[in-house]
Amino acid sequence: MSRLRPLSFLILSFLIVLSVAAVVGQAPPARRNILSRFAPRAIERGVMPDTTHAPGTPETRRRQSLRAVAAVVDRTNRSGARYRPGKVIVKFRDEVTAASRLSAVASVPGRGTMSPRAASQNFDIVQIDPATDPEVVARAFGERQDVEYAQASYRVYPQLVPNDLLYSNQWNLPLINMEAGWDIQPAAGSEIVVAVLDTGIAYTAATAQFNAGAFTIDADGNVGPPGSGGTAYPALGNLTLQFVAATELGPSNRFVSPRDFIWNDTLPLDLNGHGTHVSGTIGQMTNNGSNGQGDVTNGGGTAGVAFNVKLMPVKVISTQWDDIFGSPNVGTDDVVAQGIRYAADNGAKVINMSIGRVGPSGCGANQNQDGCAPVIEDAIAYAVNKGAFVAIAGGNSYDDGNPVEVIAEIAERITGAVSVAAVNRARAHPFYSTSGGYIEIAAPGGEFGGFGTSGGILQQTLDLGLIETFDRPPSQYSAPRFDVLAYFYFIGTSQATPHVSGLAAMLIQQGISNPAAIEGALKRFALDIGTAGRDDFFGFGLVDARSSLRGLGLAR
Numbered sequence: 001m002s003r004l005r006p007l008s009f010l011i012l013s014f015l016i017v018l019s020v021a022a023v024v025g026q027a028p029p030a031r032r033n034i035l036s037r038f039a040p041r042a043i044e045r046g047v048m049p050d051t052t053h054a055p056g057t058p059e060t061r062r063r064q065s066l067r068a069v070a071a072v073v074d075r076t077n078r079s080g081a082r083y084r085p086g087k088v089i090v091k092f093r094d095e096v097t098a099a100s101r102l103s104a105v106a107s108v109p110g111r112g113t114m115s116p117r118a119a120s121q122n123f124d125i126v127q128i129d130p131a132t133d134p135e136v137v138a139r140a141f142g143e144r145q146d147v148e149y150a151q152a153s154y155r156v157y158p159q160l161v162p163n164d165l166l167y168s169n170q171w172n173l174p175l176i177n178m179e180a181g182w183d184i185q186p187a188a189g190s191e192i193v194v195a196v197l198d199t200g201i202a203y204t205a206a207t208a209q210f211n212a213g214a215f216t217i218d219a220d221g222n223v224g225p226p227g228s229g230g231t232a233y234p235a236l237g238n239l240t241l242q243f244v245a246a247t248e249l250g251p252s253n254r255f256v257s258p259r260d261f262i263w264n265d266t267l268p269l270d271l272n273g274h275g276t277h278v279s280g281t282i283g284q285m286t287n288n289g290s291n292g293q294g295d296v297t298n299g300g301g302t303a304g305v306a307f308n309v310k311l312m313p314v315k316v317i318s319t320q321w322d323d324i325f326g327s328p329n330v331g332t333d334d335v336v337a338q339g340i341r342y343a344a345d346n347g348a349k350v351i352n353m354s355i356g357r358v359g360p361s362g363c364g365a366n367q368n369q370d371g372c373a374p375v376i377e378d379a380i381a382y383a384v385n386k387g388a389f390v391a392i393a394g395g396n397s398y399d400d401g402n403p404v405e406v407i408a409e410i411a412e413r414i415t416g417a418v419s420v421a422a423v424n425r426a427r428a429h430p431f432y433s434t435s436g437g438y439i440e441i442a443a444p445g446g447e448f449g450g451f452g453t454s455g456g457i458l459q460q461t462l463d464l465g466l467i468e469t470f471d472r473p474p475s476q477y478s479a480p481r482f483d484v485l486a487y488f489y490f491i492g493t494s495q496a497t498p499h500v501s502g503l504a505a506m507l508i509q510q511g512i513s514n515p516a517a518i519e520g521a522l523k524r525f526a527l528d529i530g531t532a533g534r535d536d537f538f539g540f541g542l543v544d545a546r547s548s549l550r551g552l553g554l555a556r
Contacts, residue, residue, distance in 0.1 A: 032263055032325065033209040035240070042244035043484040047166065047458065074155060077135060079360045080403060081371045083152035086130040088112070088137045089334045089375045091123040091148040100146060108140040120338040120345070122382075123375055125153075135370045142368035149367055149374035153332040156407065158199050158274040158317045159356040159393040159494045166302045166487060169458045171425050172281075172444035173303060176499060181545025185506045190308035192505040193256055194282055194350040195343035195388075197336065198275030200268040201313040202246040202462055202482070203255045208269070210325040212236035212479070233474050243269050243482045246276050248301040248460040249311070250285045257346040260315040261335045262327045268315035271322055271482065273461040275313070277490055278354045280459030281498035282505075283309045301460050302487065305502025305545075306509075312348050314339045317355055320470060321480055331355070336407075337379040340390075344383035349508050351383055352501035353392045354494035359406030364413050377410045384416035389508075389515040391500040393493040394421040395434030405434050412438035416515025418522065421538055422496040425451050427529050433493055435536040441522055442529070442538040445496035446489065456489025464488060503545055510549055521548050 074082040088110075092101050101124065105112040110128030117124060128137055134152035141150035173179070217223055218230035226232065245252065260268035270276045284304030316339035317331035329335055336355065343351050359371035367374040380390055395405030408419035422433040422445020429435075430447035446456040463484040469477050504518050512518055525548040526541030534540050 032265075032327075034267060035207040035209060037204060037206050039205040039207050039242035039244055039483060042247055047169070047487040047489075075133065075135075075152075077152075077370050079358060079371045081357055081359045081406070082155040083134060084155070084330065084332055085134060086128060087153050088126045088128060088134045088141065088150060089123055089153055090126050090138075090141050090150045091375065091378065093146055093148050096146045104141070104144060104146060108137055110134075110137045112137070118338060120342045121334075122341070122378070123334070123337070125334060139368070139370070149378075151333065151368070151372060151374055152370070153334055154357055154359070154371065154373065154406075156317065156331045156333060156336050156355050156357050158272070158319065158331075159354060159396050159405075159492060166458060169454060170302055171454075172446070172457050172499065173305070175423075175425070175427070175444050176503075176542065177544050177546040178305060181503070181506065181549050184546065184549040185510050187308060187509050190509065192306070192350065192508050193310040193312055193348045194306070194352060194501055194505050195312040195314050195348035196275055196279050196282065197314045197316050197339045197343065197351060197353050197355065198270075198278055199272040199317045199319050200260065200262075200270035200275050200315040201249070201255070201279050201311065202244065202270045202273075202276040202485070203249060203258065203311070203313050204243070204245050204252060204267070204269075206243040206267065206269060208241055208243065210239050210241060210321075212239060212324050213326070215324070231474060233470065233477050236477075236479055239479045241479065241482055244485065246280070246460055246462075246485055248284050249276070249279060250283075254283075254310050256310050256312050258313045259339070259342050259346075261339050261342075262315050262318045262322055262329050262331065264328055268313040269482070270315075270462065271325075271467070271480070272319035273464055273467060273488070274319070274354070274490075274494065275315070275317075277457075277459045277461040277488065278352065278494060278498045279311055279313075280304055280461065281457060281495060282352060282502045283307055283311055284459060302458055304459075305499055306505040309502070309505045312343060312346065314343055321467070324470070333373050333375050337375045340376070340379035340383050344386040344388045348383075348388050349513075350501050350504045351388050351390045352498055353390065353407065354497045356393050356395050356405045356407045356493075358395070358397060358403040361404045363406060363409060371406065373406050373410065376407055377413070380410055380417050381414055384414055384515050387513070387515065389504045389518045390414075390417035391497050391504065392417060392419050393497045394419045394439050396432040396492050396494075398434050399431050402434055402436070404436065405438075408434070409436070409438040411440060416519055418500065418519055419539070420493055420497045420500050422446070422491075422493045423529070423538065423542055425455055427542060429530075429537045430491065432491070433496075433537070437536060439536055440519075440539040441500060441526060442542045443496040443499035445493050446491035448489075448491060453489055456491045457495035458487055458489050460485055460487050462486075500543055503543055503548060506545070506549060525550075
């Protein structure tokens with residue numbers, strides 16, 4: 001994941017109002033009004049020399065704190081995992097009747113009520129008194145014989161030689177032998193669907209209305225409601241905003257089955273830029289420098305790994321503007337689990353998860369301890385069993401004490417899912433990339449220190465300077481713009497992971513369709529760059545496109 005942490009096309013002649021019923025213990029969610037699925041042509045800009053999104057910068061830490069100011073404040077446990085008050089995730093055993101589930105809910109603390117199940121759930125959400133600690137309630141459920149697991153709702157965060165004009169800035173693709181890989185598999189995944197579980201994607205034009213309320217930010221960067229102390233930011237009121245599709249991600253027909261679990265609809269717009277950047281590494285249009293397609297202004301822009309794949313935008317992560325606008329959901333374990341199951345049920349053969357969170361060690365031995373993510377583990381196992389390969393960001397907290405990345409750790413226990421560490425331009429360990437026994441493979445994630453701005457991973461995304469107006473003083477705070485595109489260098493395991501997802505799509509195109517076989521190919525043909533054999537920094541080594549796609553003697 002990157003260190004951006006806090007945390008069917010019809011002309012519509014009528015107003016679509018998207019609303020969700022209020023959740024117990026929370027303020028009624030604001031509405032998002034989609035006025036049309038059209039907007040003016042995107043404004044295309046060049047490369048932006050921005051490094052404020054690197055791990056550990058004051059700007060990054062400040063952005064991490066932004067959250068829904070109208071809602072109850074998150075709780076934090078001893079391992080540093082943040083979780084939502086007011087609800088618990090419970091998986092009853094299959095044989096338990098509906099009546100028995102209701103009886104169980106009534107028997108635990110917190111005055112619980114059970115929410116109806118969504119189609120993408122095999123678990124229940126139990127709404128409880130916001131003043132009751134969800135971890136205490138989860139432990140009470142976990143002690144029952146009729147419960148498989150129970151947990152709090154923990155927050156998850158966004159962690160051929162082409163002729164594209166900016167390809168020379170993309171050191172990351174030659175580093176994994178991508179040019180030879182394209183020669184072996186020129187189709188580059190044209191029959192494969194890759195689901196991007198992230199902040200959304202700039203995949204379509206739209207005009208939408210939102211409401212932005214007032215909030216304050218204290219000296220430590222914590223956000224609170226008006227009058228809570230700190231610097232006051234004014235309400236912006238009702239805003240009509242235009243969204244554009246990223247020109248380098250190609251035509252609208254390459255996007256399939258879009259779904260937004262943050263706003264509960266089928267329009268997963270990216271209000272942050274992270275998901276769009278990640279999607280570019282997976283499948284940015286490539287070799288379009290002279291054919292008049294994509295970003296004509298910048299000569300075809302950048303290249304992507306599997307540049308013909310279908311992309312499935314699945315929004316499971318809320319970011320700053322989602323919170324300010326009052327989205328009905330935030331990015332928690334249950335939301336992520338629904339996104340995984342949705343992707344698998346709708347034809348995704350690869351699932352990219354450039355997201356993560358920290359938690360305790362030993363979840364494999366005791367999934368019911370506080371901070372574990374059994375609901376996500378269950379969903380990943382479900383997806384792999386349906387034939388989807390899953391790539392998960394290994395984490396960006398090495399310099400913060402190297403805590404366990406709970407979601408990445410799951411991959412070690414599921415064959416067909418891999419956790420991905422990062423390397424820099426020198427094929428060395430960057431300062432942020434989490435290490436541990438669960439790291440399985442490495443890919444380019446970049447590093448600015450010692451390499452300058454161009455040490456990051458370059459892709460087209462939304463112009464962050466026009467989005468992150470909350471980084472400005474209150475007098476300069478203004479409505480964001482989502483109609484301008486630019487090229488940014490990001491660093492993080494979020495940027496490493498899509499290299500693996502794109503390569504997995506090409507392996508499937510090559511005929512290696514079993515998720516376990518894909519994992520085997522990536523590991524067997526990786527370039528060993530650390531301690532001989534598998535190690536905690538790079539796993540089995542740096543992925544190699546040429547060697548993996550040649551794949552001699554592999555089971556398929």
